[in-house]
Amino acid sequence: PVTVLRLGHRPGRDERMTTHVGLTARALGADRVVLANDGASRRDTIEDITDRFGGPFAVEETERPIDRIEAFDGVVVHLTMYGLPVQDVEAEIRDAHETDPVLVVVGAEKVPWDVYEHAEYNVGVTNQPHSEVASLAVFLDRLFEGAELDREWEDAERRVVPQEAGKRVDET
Numbered sequence: 001p002v003t004v005l006r007l008g009h010r011p012g013r014d015e016r017m018t019t020h021v022g023l024t025a026r027a028l029g030a031d032r033v034v035l036a037n038d039g040a041s042r043r044d045t046i047e048d049i050t051d052r053f054g055g056p057f058a059v060e061e062t063e064r065p066i067d068r069i070e071a072f073d074g075v076v077v078h079l080t081m082y083g084l085p086v087q088d089v090e091a092e093i094r095d096a097h098e099t100d101p102v103l104v105v106v107g108a109e110k111v112p113w114d115v116y117e118h119a120e121y122n123v124g125v126t127n128q129p130h131s132e133v134a135s136l137a138v139f140l141d142r143l144f145e146g147a148e149l150d151r152e153w154e155d156a157e158r159r160v161v162p163q164e165a166g167k168r169v170d171e172t
């Protein structure tokens with residue numbers, strides 16, 4: 001299984017990004033997301049999408065995200081522009097994922113040094129600054145080698161039927 005942990009959250013600024021980390025984790029094959037909770041809950045949108053478009057996908061919140069890294073029994077992958085190139089370490093991480101759960105950690109603001117030290121892998125999706133949503137999407141797609149694109153969804157209320165043009169959504 002793959003869990004995504006989103007550290008930090010700047011009130012006001014990171015609202016949609018936090019939701020997008022959750023939605024991207026869900027759409028691209030992770031099993032669960034853990035969000036930092038600083039008093040306000042942000043799980044509703046993600047759970048609402050899972051109710052409508054299917055799962056399984058779990059949303060959790062924690063007031064102490066760093067503790068989740070320390071307690072994690074598996075391989076911790078921290079996505080950071082300072083890390084080793086994803087293309088150099090992806091095969092090793094895929095091998096590890098065959099036997100061990102993976103925790104993918106992404107940041108929002110400055111990530112504490114502990115996280116770099118605790119992670120088995122600090123991984124860069126390029127060494128250029130960009131976004132937690134983009135790095136998560138590329139990393140998950142590399143980890144699953146594209147298989148996540150063909151995933152079947154369970155208990156969906158609605159299903160998009162792909163169209164060359166136009167929108168079709170069937171109630172299931």
Ligand code: SAM
Nearest residue numbers: 079080081106107111124125128130131132135
């Ligand atoms: N300035 C922050 C720092 O020094 O840690 C990072 C801010 S960045 C907007 C937010 C998050 O996006 C990072 O914590 C990291 O998880 C992810 N990120 C940004 N660029 C990345 C890259 N090139 N490769 C991997 N992850 C990246």
